[in-house]
Amino acid sequence: MAFLVILGLLGLVVGVVLLILSFVKRNKKINSLLVILFSFVLIIFGAMNMPPSTNGDTAKESSEDSQTTKSESKKNEQKDRSKFYNIDKIVENSTIGNETMTLEDYEGFAVNAFMLEGAVHKFGLPSHVIGAMEGDETMEVTYPTNEDGYSVGLIFKYDPTGFGDWKLHEKYVVETDGIGFSEYTKP
Known part of the structure; x- marks a missing residue:
């Protein structure tokens, strides 16, 4: 032109x-x-x-475009719940708790005994989730804690029992700003 x-x-x-x-x-x-x-x-x-x-306004336009892109991707992410399939099933069928996780709670989680369904029932929705698509056999979630700047990471494996389907496989503490996977919100 x-x-x-x-x-x-x-x-x-x-x-x-x-x-x-x-x-x-x-x-x-x-x-x-x-x-x-x-x-x-x-x-x-x-x-x-x-x-x-392509003058100085480009940076401002790029910033606005990236914000628009982020909000659009967040909307698309909320519409596409397939990556939260397994956790959504648990949330739909559970009473959702509202307690804040403490260090004592974390230390008391027994590997191969603590269930994700119990975590949702007591502590509510996890803040982040990965590996919850249909067919996944491992799911990683994080919960905020009463310790400023720290969250608890919990890795569950699919193992159906009478108390729940997701058994705790591994637990760890992570800095809250170091969580690198999808935020989870209620469907």
Whole structure:
């Protein structure tokens, strides 16, 4: 489109030169006026269809675009619940607790005995979840704690029993800002 603007500017220059020559030679001025009018149309059309500028406003536009992209991806993520399939099933069929996890609670979680269903019942929704798609046999969740800046990470393996389907396989403590997987919100 920049080509059209340049062509329009060139046509404008030619039209003005023709107009000046027509005054000097006392010819009809209609051809030069048509060239000038056509040049203005080319300039306007080319300018309206130009790509965005690449000056200092680009950083601001990029920031706004990235915020829009983040919000759009978050909306798409909320619409696509398939990656939370297993945890959503547990949440639908459980009473959701509201206790805050403490260090004593964490230390009391027995590997191969503590169940994810029990965690949801007592502590509510995990803050982050990974590996909860249909067919996954391992699910990793994190819960906020009463210790500022720290969360508890729990890795559960699918093992159906009478008390629940997801047994604790591993537990760890992580800095809250170091959690690198999907935030979980109630469906």
